[in-house]
Amino acid sequence: MADKISVAAEIEEPERRKVFRKVFRKLGAATVITVFGKAILDSRPAPAASVLRPPGALPEAEFNAACIRCGLCVEACPYDILHLASWSDPAPTGTPYFVARTDPCRMCTDIPCARACPTGALSPLLTDIKKADMGVAVLVGHETCLNYKGLTCSICVRVCPIIGEAISLKPVKNEVGLLQIPTVDSSKCTGCGTCEKHCVLSEAAIRVLPRELGLGVEGAQSVGRW
Protein backbone atom coordinates (compact mmCIF):
# COMPACT_ATOMS: atom_id res chain seq x y z
CA MET A 1 0.00 0.00 0.00
CA ALA A 2 3.04 2.25 -0.05
CA ASP A 3 2.33 5.52 -1.77
CA LYS A 4 4.58 5.45 -4.82
CA ILE A 5 4.76 9.18 -5.31
CA SER A 6 5.67 9.96 -1.75
CA VAL A 7 8.33 7.25 -1.69
CA ALA A 8 9.92 8.69 -4.80
CA ALA A 9 9.76 12.18 -3.38
CA GLU A 10 11.57 11.23 -0.21
CA ILE A 11 14.80 13.13 -0.01
CA GLU A 12 17.86 11.20 0.94
CA GLU A 13 19.15 11.97 4.39
CA PRO A 14 22.56 13.52 4.78
CA GLU A 15 25.17 11.23 6.29
CA ARG A 16 25.62 13.33 9.41
CA ARG A 17 22.00 13.18 10.31
CA LYS A 18 22.06 9.42 10.03
CA VAL A 19 24.92 9.24 12.49
CA PHE A 20 23.09 11.54 14.90
CA ARG A 21 20.00 9.45 14.61
CA LYS A 22 21.98 6.34 15.46
CA VAL A 23 23.56 7.96 18.50
CA PHE A 24 20.24 9.26 19.76
CA ARG A 25 18.64 5.88 19.31
CA LYS A 26 21.35 4.27 21.39
CA LEU A 27 21.06 6.97 24.05
CA GLY A 28 17.31 6.47 24.10
CA ALA A 29 17.67 2.72 24.54
CA ALA A 30 20.20 3.22 27.33
CA THR A 31 17.85 5.61 29.15
CA VAL A 32 14.92 3.25 28.82
CA ILE A 33 16.91 0.32 30.15
CA THR A 34 18.23 2.34 33.07
CA VAL A 35 14.80 3.62 34.02
CA PHE A 36 13.49 0.09 33.78
CA GLY A 37 16.21 -1.45 35.85
CA LYS A 38 15.90 1.17 38.51
CA ALA A 39 12.14 0.78 38.73
CA ILE A 40 12.49 -2.97 39.14
CA LEU A 41 15.16 -2.61 41.80
CA ASP A 42 13.18 0.05 43.65
CA SER A 43 10.01 -1.97 43.62
CA ARG A 44 11.27 -4.66 45.97
CA PRO A 45 11.18 -5.09 48.85
CA ALA A 46 8.04 -3.00 49.24
CA PRO A 47 9.13 0.11 51.08
CA ALA A 48 7.52 1.29 54.28
CA ALA A 49 5.80 4.65 54.33
CA SER A 50 8.15 7.47 55.17
CA VAL A 51 5.35 9.91 55.95
CA LEU A 52 2.04 9.86 57.80
CA ARG A 53 -0.91 9.02 55.58
CA PRO A 54 -4.54 10.06 56.14
CA PRO A 55 -6.70 7.65 58.16
CA GLY A 56 -7.69 4.43 56.43
CA ALA A 57 -4.73 4.44 54.05
CA LEU A 58 -3.91 1.01 52.67
CA PRO A 59 -0.45 -0.44 53.37
CA GLU A 60 2.15 1.71 51.63
CA ALA A 61 2.77 -0.44 48.54
CA GLU A 62 -0.94 -0.83 47.85
CA PHE A 63 -1.55 2.79 48.67
CA ASN A 64 0.99 3.90 46.09
CA ALA A 65 -0.78 1.81 43.49
CA ALA A 66 -4.30 2.80 44.44
CA CYS A 67 -4.03 6.51 45.12
CA ILE A 68 -4.48 8.48 41.92
CA ARG A 69 -3.25 11.74 43.43
CA CYS A 70 -6.52 13.56 43.04
CA GLY A 71 -6.45 15.53 46.26
CA LEU A 72 -10.12 14.99 47.08
CA CYS A 73 -9.11 13.90 50.57
CA VAL A 74 -7.07 17.06 50.95
CA GLU A 75 -10.03 19.21 50.08
CA ALA A 76 -12.39 17.21 52.26
CA CYS A 77 -10.35 17.72 55.43
CA PRO A 78 -12.03 20.51 57.42
CA TYR A 79 -8.79 21.30 59.27
CA ASP A 80 -6.64 21.46 56.12
CA ILE A 81 -3.97 19.23 57.55
CA LEU A 82 -3.31 17.20 54.40
CA HIS A 83 -1.01 18.09 51.52
CA LEU A 84 -0.27 16.48 48.20
CA ALA A 85 3.43 15.80 48.01
CA SER A 86 5.42 17.95 45.68
CA TRP A 87 8.67 16.72 44.13
CA SER A 88 10.78 17.90 47.00
CA ASP A 89 8.63 16.21 49.63
CA PRO A 90 9.49 12.82 51.13
CA ALA A 91 6.37 11.06 49.81
CA PRO A 92 5.87 9.93 46.18
CA THR A 93 4.81 12.92 44.08
CA GLY A 94 1.18 13.81 44.41
CA THR A 95 0.25 11.51 47.29
CA PRO A 96 -1.42 12.95 50.41
CA TYR A 97 0.36 13.14 53.75
CA PHE A 98 0.46 15.23 56.88
CA VAL A 99 3.12 16.43 59.27
CA ALA A 100 2.16 15.78 62.88
CA ARG A 101 4.25 18.53 64.40
CA THR A 102 2.69 21.15 62.11
CA ASP A 103 -0.90 19.99 62.09
CA PRO A 104 -2.10 16.68 63.48
CA CYS A 105 -5.19 14.76 62.41
CA ARG A 106 -8.17 15.80 64.55
CA MET A 107 -9.78 12.36 64.20
CA CYS A 108 -13.14 13.51 62.84
CA THR A 109 -15.73 10.91 63.74
CA ASP A 110 -17.22 10.99 60.26
CA ILE A 111 -13.78 10.66 58.58
CA PRO A 112 -14.52 13.03 55.66
CA CYS A 113 -11.14 12.41 54.02
CA ALA A 114 -11.68 8.68 53.64
CA ARG A 115 -15.31 9.24 52.55
CA ALA A 116 -14.09 11.52 49.77
CA CYS A 117 -11.56 9.07 48.35
CA PRO A 118 -12.86 7.68 45.04
CA THR A 119 -10.38 4.83 44.71
CA GLY A 120 -10.45 3.13 48.07
CA ALA A 121 -6.83 4.11 48.69
CA LEU A 122 -8.30 5.42 51.92
CA SER A 123 -10.37 2.41 52.82
CA PRO A 124 -14.15 2.91 52.90
CA LEU A 125 -14.22 0.05 55.41
CA LEU A 126 -12.82 2.29 58.12
CA THR A 127 -15.86 3.58 59.97
CA ASP A 128 -14.50 4.01 63.49
CA ILE A 129 -11.77 6.62 63.55
CA LYS A 130 -10.35 5.04 66.70
CA LYS A 131 -9.41 2.02 64.60
CA ALA A 132 -7.38 4.19 62.21
CA ASP A 133 -3.70 3.39 61.85
CA MET A 134 -1.86 6.40 60.56
CA GLY A 135 1.22 5.59 62.57
CA VAL A 136 2.27 5.17 66.14
CA ALA A 137 3.70 7.50 68.77
CA VAL A 138 7.13 6.67 70.15
CA LEU A 139 8.77 8.48 73.01
CA VAL A 140 12.25 8.90 71.59
CA GLY A 141 13.74 11.56 73.86
CA HIS A 142 14.54 9.63 77.00
CA GLU A 143 17.07 12.26 77.97
CA THR A 144 15.06 15.33 77.11
CA CYS A 145 11.48 14.42 78.03
CA LEU A 146 10.62 16.41 81.14
CA ASN A 147 8.83 13.50 82.79
CA TYR A 148 12.04 11.47 82.50
CA LYS A 149 13.73 14.26 84.44
CA GLY A 150 11.30 13.82 87.28
CA LEU A 151 8.96 16.69 86.41
CA THR A 152 5.29 16.27 85.63
CA CYS A 153 4.78 17.80 82.22
CA SER A 154 2.58 15.02 80.86
CA ILE A 155 1.17 17.32 78.18
CA CYS A 156 1.35 14.59 75.56
CA VAL A 157 -0.81 12.35 77.72
CA ARG A 158 -3.36 15.02 78.47
CA VAL A 159 -3.89 16.12 74.87
CA CYS A 160 -4.36 12.63 73.47
CA PRO A 161 -7.87 12.24 72.01
CA ILE A 162 -7.94 8.64 73.24
CA ILE A 163 -6.62 9.64 76.61
CA GLY A 164 -5.90 6.85 79.02
CA GLU A 165 -5.98 4.19 76.34
CA ALA A 166 -3.47 5.14 73.69
CA ILE A 167 -1.08 6.84 76.06
CA SER A 168 -0.96 6.82 79.83
CA LEU A 169 1.45 7.49 82.67
CA LYS A 170 3.26 4.45 84.04
CA PRO A 171 5.15 4.88 87.31
CA VAL A 172 8.76 3.77 87.07
CA LYS A 173 11.20 3.86 89.99
CA ASN A 174 14.85 4.64 89.37
CA GLU A 175 17.74 6.45 91.05
CA VAL A 176 16.09 9.85 90.49
CA GLY A 177 12.98 8.71 92.28
CA LEU A 178 9.50 7.85 91.08
CA LEU A 179 9.02 8.85 87.43
CA GLN A 180 5.70 9.08 85.60
CA ILE A 181 6.60 7.84 82.13
CA PRO A 182 4.26 8.57 79.21
CA THR A 183 3.71 5.11 77.75
CA VAL A 184 2.08 4.39 74.42
CA ASP A 185 -0.13 1.37 73.84
CA SER A 186 0.69 0.70 70.21
CA SER A 187 -2.48 -1.31 69.69
CA LYS A 188 -4.67 1.68 70.65
CA CYS A 189 -2.62 4.60 69.27
CA THR A 190 -3.99 5.81 65.92
CA GLY A 191 -0.99 7.96 65.09
CA CYS A 192 -3.03 11.14 64.88
CA GLY A 193 0.00 13.16 65.97
CA THR A 194 -1.61 15.33 68.63
CA CYS A 195 0.99 14.39 71.27
CA GLU A 196 3.88 15.29 68.99
CA LYS A 197 2.20 18.55 68.09
CA HIS A 198 1.89 19.59 71.71
CA CYS A 199 5.16 18.38 73.21
CA VAL A 200 6.54 21.41 75.00
CA LEU A 201 10.15 20.94 73.89
CA SER A 202 11.38 22.88 70.89
CA GLU A 203 11.89 19.56 69.10
CA ALA A 204 9.33 17.02 70.20
CA ALA A 205 10.55 14.22 72.48
CA ILE A 206 7.60 12.11 71.34
CA ARG A 207 7.38 11.35 67.63
CA VAL A 208 4.61 9.89 65.57
CA LEU A 209 6.05 7.59 62.92
CA PRO A 210 4.61 5.22 60.34
CA ARG A 211 4.14 1.94 62.17
CA GLU A 212 7.02 0.04 60.54
CA LEU A 213 9.43 2.81 61.35
CA GLY A 214 8.14 3.37 64.85
CA LEU A 215 7.97 -0.24 66.00
CA GLY A 216 10.34 -2.04 63.66
CA VAL A 217 9.39 -5.15 61.74
CA GLU A 218 10.01 -8.69 62.95
CA GLY A 219 12.16 -11.05 60.91
CA ALA A 220 15.86 -11.58 60.36
CA GLN A 221 17.93 -9.11 58.46
CA SER A 222 19.63 -10.66 55.48
CA VAL A 223 23.03 -9.50 56.68
CA GLY A 224 22.71 -11.68 59.76
CA ARG A 225 22.07 -14.84 57.80
CA TRP A 226 25.22 -15.38 55.75
Place this chain on the structure above:
Amino acid sequence: MRRTLAFFYRNRWLFSRRVMQLLIIAAFAMELPEGGYFAQGNLSSSTWFGIGLTDPYIWLQSLLAGAPLGKSALIGMLIVAGLYALFGGRIYCSWVCPINLLTDLSYWIRQKLHIKSNFTLSKNLRVAILLLSLLLSLLSGKLAWEMVNPITQFQRELMWGSMTGAMVLASIFLFDIFVTRRGWCSHLCPVGAFYSELGRYGRLRVKATQSGACNGCAECIKVCPEPHVLAPVVARKADLVTHGDCTRCGACLDQCSTGALAMSLNLKRAGSFKGIPVVSQD
Protein backbone atom coordinates in the same frame (compact mmCIF):
# COMPACT_ATOMS: atom_id res chain seq x y z
CA MET B 1 -16.97 47.01 14.19
CA ARG B 2 -17.17 44.73 11.18
CA ARG B 3 -13.48 44.10 11.58
CA THR B 4 -13.71 43.05 15.21
CA LEU B 5 -16.58 40.77 14.33
CA ALA B 6 -14.57 39.29 11.50
CA PHE B 7 -11.64 38.85 13.84
CA PHE B 8 -13.76 36.97 16.32
CA TYR B 9 -15.26 34.89 13.58
CA ARG B 10 -11.85 33.93 12.25
CA ASN B 11 -10.87 32.81 15.73
CA ARG B 12 -14.19 31.43 16.87
CA TRP B 13 -12.87 27.97 17.69
CA LEU B 14 -9.78 29.31 19.36
CA PHE B 15 -11.76 31.63 21.61
CA SER B 16 -14.31 28.98 22.48
CA ARG B 17 -11.49 26.68 23.48
CA ARG B 18 -9.80 29.29 25.61
CA VAL B 19 -13.04 30.08 27.39
CA MET B 20 -13.63 26.41 28.06
CA GLN B 21 -10.07 25.82 29.32
CA LEU B 22 -10.18 28.81 31.62
CA LEU B 23 -13.62 27.90 32.90
CA ILE B 24 -12.35 24.46 33.83
CA ILE B 25 -9.36 25.91 35.67
CA ALA B 26 -11.65 28.41 37.39
CA ALA B 27 -14.11 25.69 38.39
CA PHE B 28 -11.34 24.04 40.39
CA ALA B 29 -9.96 27.25 41.81
CA MET B 30 -12.95 29.45 42.58
CA GLU B 31 -14.97 29.15 45.67
CA LEU B 32 -18.76 29.30 45.48
CA PRO B 33 -20.35 32.15 47.43
CA GLU B 34 -22.03 29.70 49.80
CA GLY B 35 -18.77 27.77 50.26
CA GLY B 36 -17.46 24.76 48.43
CA TYR B 37 -16.27 24.57 44.86
CA PHE B 38 -17.78 23.80 41.48
CA ALA B 39 -15.25 21.09 41.09
CA GLN B 40 -13.11 19.44 43.71
CA GLY B 41 -9.98 17.41 43.27
CA ASN B 42 -7.95 17.73 40.11
CA LEU B 43 -7.95 16.27 36.62
CA SER B 44 -6.90 12.84 37.95
CA SER B 45 -10.22 12.59 39.68
CA SER B 46 -12.73 15.24 40.50
CA THR B 47 -16.19 15.74 41.87
CA TRP B 48 -18.57 18.06 40.06
CA PHE B 49 -21.68 18.74 42.10
CA GLY B 50 -21.46 15.28 43.55
CA ILE B 51 -20.65 13.49 40.32
CA GLY B 52 -17.26 11.85 40.32
CA LEU B 53 -15.08 11.81 37.22
CA THR B 54 -11.84 9.89 36.90
CA ASP B 55 -9.13 10.02 34.27
CA PRO B 56 -9.05 6.64 32.47
CA TYR B 57 -5.30 6.72 31.80
CA ILE B 58 -4.40 7.27 35.43
CA TRP B 59 -6.97 4.71 36.42
CA LEU B 60 -5.37 2.20 34.05
CA GLN B 61 -1.94 2.81 35.56
CA SER B 62 -3.40 2.33 38.98
CA LEU B 63 -5.07 -0.91 37.92
CA LEU B 64 -1.84 -2.24 36.41
CA ALA B 65 0.05 -1.24 39.52
CA GLY B 66 -2.20 -3.65 41.37
CA ALA B 67 -4.71 -1.43 43.12
CA PRO B 68 -7.98 -2.84 44.35
CA LEU B 69 -10.98 -1.50 42.41
CA GLY B 70 -12.68 1.46 43.99
CA LYS B 71 -16.30 1.74 42.97
CA SER B 72 -16.68 5.49 42.54
CA ALA B 73 -13.40 5.74 40.65
CA LEU B 74 -14.57 2.94 38.36
CA ILE B 75 -17.88 4.65 37.62
CA GLY B 76 -16.16 8.01 37.14
CA MET B 77 -13.67 6.42 34.78
CA LEU B 78 -16.42 4.80 32.71
CA ILE B 79 -18.25 8.11 32.31
CA VAL B 80 -15.13 9.92 31.14
CA ALA B 81 -13.86 7.10 28.93
CA GLY B 82 -17.32 6.68 27.42
CA LEU B 83 -17.66 10.34 26.50
CA TYR B 84 -14.23 10.56 24.93
CA ALA B 85 -14.65 7.28 23.10
CA LEU B 86 -17.95 8.50 21.71
CA PHE B 87 -16.90 11.98 20.61
CA GLY B 88 -13.14 11.82 20.15
CA GLY B 89 -10.38 11.26 22.66
CA ARG B 90 -8.14 14.20 22.08
CA ILE B 91 -10.96 16.64 22.69
CA TYR B 92 -9.32 16.42 26.10
CA CYS B 93 -6.16 17.96 24.69
CA SER B 94 -7.75 20.94 23.03
CA TRP B 95 -10.55 21.73 25.41
CA VAL B 96 -9.59 20.49 28.86
CA CYS B 97 -5.87 20.00 29.39
CA PRO B 98 -4.26 23.08 30.97
CA ILE B 99 -0.87 22.26 29.44
CA ASN B 100 -2.38 23.09 26.07
CA LEU B 101 -2.51 26.74 27.14
CA LEU B 102 1.20 26.61 27.79
CA THR B 103 2.24 24.73 24.66
CA ASP B 104 -0.01 26.85 22.44
CA LEU B 105 1.69 29.89 23.89
CA SER B 106 5.07 28.34 23.15
CA TYR B 107 3.98 27.73 19.58
CA TRP B 108 2.75 31.27 19.22
CA ILE B 109 6.04 32.68 20.49
CA ARG B 110 7.94 30.30 18.26
CA GLN B 111 6.13 31.71 15.27
CA LYS B 112 6.50 35.31 16.36
CA LEU B 113 10.24 34.81 16.75
CA HIS B 114 10.41 32.97 13.41
CA ILE B 115 12.20 30.05 14.92
CA LYS B 116 12.66 27.53 12.16
CA SER B 117 15.04 25.06 13.73
CA ASN B 118 13.23 21.87 14.44
CA PHE B 119 14.61 18.77 16.06
CA THR B 120 12.57 16.05 14.39
CA LEU B 121 11.04 13.52 16.71
CA SER B 122 8.89 10.59 15.76
CA LYS B 123 5.24 10.92 16.63
CA ASN B 124 5.45 7.30 17.70
CA LEU B 125 7.64 8.33 20.57
CA ARG B 126 4.61 9.19 22.66
CA VAL B 127 3.11 5.78 22.02
CA ALA B 128 6.37 4.25 23.20
CA ILE B 129 6.27 6.43 26.33
CA LEU B 130 2.65 5.42 26.87
CA LEU B 131 3.46 1.72 26.65
CA LEU B 132 6.52 2.17 28.81
CA SER B 133 4.54 3.96 31.49
CA LEU B 134 1.99 1.16 31.58
CA LEU B 135 4.70 -1.48 31.70
CA LEU B 136 6.56 0.35 34.44
CA SER B 137 3.36 0.72 36.45
CA LEU B 138 2.89 -3.03 36.17
CA LEU B 139 6.45 -3.81 37.21
CA SER B 140 6.97 -1.24 39.90
CA GLY B 141 3.54 -1.17 41.50
CA LYS B 142 3.54 2.59 41.30
CA LEU B 143 1.84 4.99 38.93
CA ALA B 144 4.82 5.49 36.66
CA TRP B 145 3.58 8.46 34.68
CA GLU B 146 2.20 10.21 37.73
CA MET B 147 5.73 10.66 39.04
CA VAL B 148 6.27 13.26 36.34
CA ASN B 149 2.87 14.08 34.85
CA PRO B 150 3.00 17.82 34.22
CA ILE B 151 -0.77 18.05 33.75
CA THR B 152 -1.75 17.26 37.31
CA GLN B 153 1.49 18.89 38.38
CA PHE B 154 0.27 22.08 36.77
CA GLN B 155 -2.92 22.00 38.80
CA ARG B 156 -1.22 21.07 42.02
CA GLU B 157 1.43 23.74 41.72
CA LEU B 158 -1.18 26.29 40.79
CA MET B 159 -3.52 25.40 43.58
CA TRP B 160 -1.34 24.31 46.42
CA GLY B 161 1.09 27.09 45.75
CA SER B 162 4.32 25.10 45.83
CA MET B 163 6.83 25.76 43.10
CA THR B 164 8.97 22.68 42.57
CA GLY B 165 6.98 21.37 39.64
CA ALA B 166 7.23 24.70 37.89
CA MET B 167 10.58 23.43 36.63
CA VAL B 168 8.94 20.73 34.53
CA LEU B 169 6.49 23.21 33.11
CA ALA B 170 9.26 25.62 32.28
CA SER B 171 11.24 22.95 30.48
CA ILE B 172 8.24 21.95 28.39
CA PHE B 173 7.65 25.58 27.58
CA LEU B 174 11.24 26.16 26.43
CA PHE B 175 11.46 22.81 24.66
CA ASP B 176 8.41 23.69 22.57
CA ILE B 177 9.76 27.12 21.70
CA PHE B 178 13.34 26.31 20.86
CA VAL B 179 13.71 22.61 20.15
CA THR B 180 10.81 20.91 18.46
CA ARG B 181 7.72 22.31 16.81
CA ARG B 182 4.82 21.26 19.01
CA GLY B 183 7.33 19.00 20.70
CA TRP B 184 5.47 18.08 23.84
CA CYS B 185 1.86 17.64 22.84
CA SER B 186 2.42 16.19 19.39
CA HIS B 187 5.42 13.99 20.08
CA LEU B 188 6.00 13.18 23.72
CA CYS B 189 2.90 13.34 25.90
CA PRO B 190 1.57 9.83 26.59
CA VAL B 191 -1.73 11.25 27.82
CA GLY B 192 -2.41 12.59 24.34
CA ALA B 193 -1.34 9.26 22.88
CA PHE B 194 -3.71 7.45 25.22
CA TYR B 195 -6.67 9.64 24.38
CA SER B 196 -5.83 9.33 20.72
CA GLU B 197 -6.20 5.55 20.96
CA LEU B 198 -9.25 5.78 23.21
CA GLY B 199 -11.02 8.14 20.83
CA ARG B 200 -10.02 6.40 17.62
CA TYR B 201 -13.60 6.02 16.54
CA GLY B 202 -14.90 9.25 18.03
CA ARG B 203 -17.92 10.50 16.13
CA LEU B 204 -17.16 14.22 16.21
CA ARG B 205 -15.02 14.79 13.17
CA VAL B 206 -13.68 17.42 10.86
CA LYS B 207 -15.37 16.94 7.54
CA ALA B 208 -14.87 18.26 4.05
CA THR B 209 -18.19 19.93 3.20
CA GLN B 210 -18.37 19.72 -0.56
CA SER B 211 -15.65 18.41 -2.72
CA GLY B 212 -15.44 21.56 -4.82
CA ALA B 213 -14.98 24.08 -2.04
CA CYS B 214 -11.40 23.31 -1.06
CA ASN B 215 -8.92 25.12 -3.26
CA GLY B 216 -6.01 23.10 -1.96
CA CYS B 217 -4.20 26.01 -0.32
CA ALA B 218 -3.23 23.72 2.60
CA GLU B 219 -3.49 26.61 5.09
CA CYS B 220 -5.32 24.25 7.43
CA ILE B 221 -2.42 21.83 7.40
CA LYS B 222 -0.06 24.63 8.38
CA VAL B 223 -1.97 25.47 11.54
CA CYS B 224 -2.96 21.96 12.54
CA PRO B 225 -1.05 20.66 15.56
CA GLU B 226 -1.19 17.19 14.02
CA PRO B 227 -0.81 17.97 10.30
CA HIS B 228 -0.80 14.35 9.16
CA VAL B 229 -4.48 13.97 10.06
CA LEU B 230 -5.59 16.58 7.54
CA ALA B 231 -3.35 15.54 4.69
CA PRO B 232 -5.69 12.87 3.30
CA VAL B 233 -8.60 15.32 3.29
CA VAL B 234 -6.76 18.06 1.45
CA ALA B 235 -5.36 15.47 -0.95
CA ARG B 236 -8.98 14.33 -1.49
CA LYS B 237 -8.29 10.82 -0.39
CA ALA B 238 -10.86 11.10 2.34
CA ASP B 239 -13.78 13.33 3.20
CA LEU B 240 -13.38 13.05 6.95
CA VAL B 241 -10.52 13.35 9.37
CA THR B 242 -10.60 9.88 10.85
CA HIS B 243 -7.26 9.77 12.61
CA GLY B 244 -7.43 9.59 16.40
CA ASP B 245 -4.71 12.22 16.68
CA CYS B 246 -7.07 15.04 15.65
CA THR B 247 -7.60 17.17 18.75
CA ARG B 248 -10.83 18.80 17.49
CA CYS B 249 -9.23 22.13 18.17
CA GLY B 250 -10.91 23.68 15.15
CA ALA B 251 -7.78 25.58 14.12
CA CYS B 252 -8.31 24.29 10.60
CA LEU B 253 -11.88 25.60 10.58
CA ASP B 254 -10.76 28.98 11.83
CA GLN B 255 -8.13 29.10 9.17
CA CYS B 256 -10.07 27.89 6.16
CA SER B 257 -11.30 30.86 4.15
CA THR B 258 -13.43 28.87 1.73
CA GLY B 259 -15.63 27.07 4.26
CA ALA B 260 -14.54 23.73 2.90
CA LEU B 261 -14.28 22.23 6.36
CA ALA B 262 -16.87 21.69 9.08
CA MET B 263 -17.04 19.95 12.42
CA SER B 264 -19.66 17.27 12.13
CA LEU B 265 -21.21 14.99 14.68
CA ASN B 266 -22.35 11.75 13.16
CA LEU B 267 -23.65 9.29 15.67
CA LYS B 268 -24.64 6.73 13.10
CA ARG B 269 -22.63 3.66 12.38
CA ALA B 270 -19.37 3.94 10.50
CA GLY B 271 -21.40 2.76 7.49
CA SER B 272 -22.20 6.29 6.43
CA PHE B 273 -18.51 6.80 5.88
CA LYS B 274 -17.70 5.76 2.35
CA GLY B 275 -14.67 3.75 3.35
CA ILE B 276 -12.07 5.66 1.42
CA PRO B 277 -8.73 4.38 2.67
CA VAL B 278 -6.95 6.94 4.77
CA VAL B 279 -3.22 6.96 4.40
CA SER B 280 -1.56 8.04 7.60
CA GLN B 281 1.46 10.08 6.71
CA ASP B 282 3.76 10.17 9.64
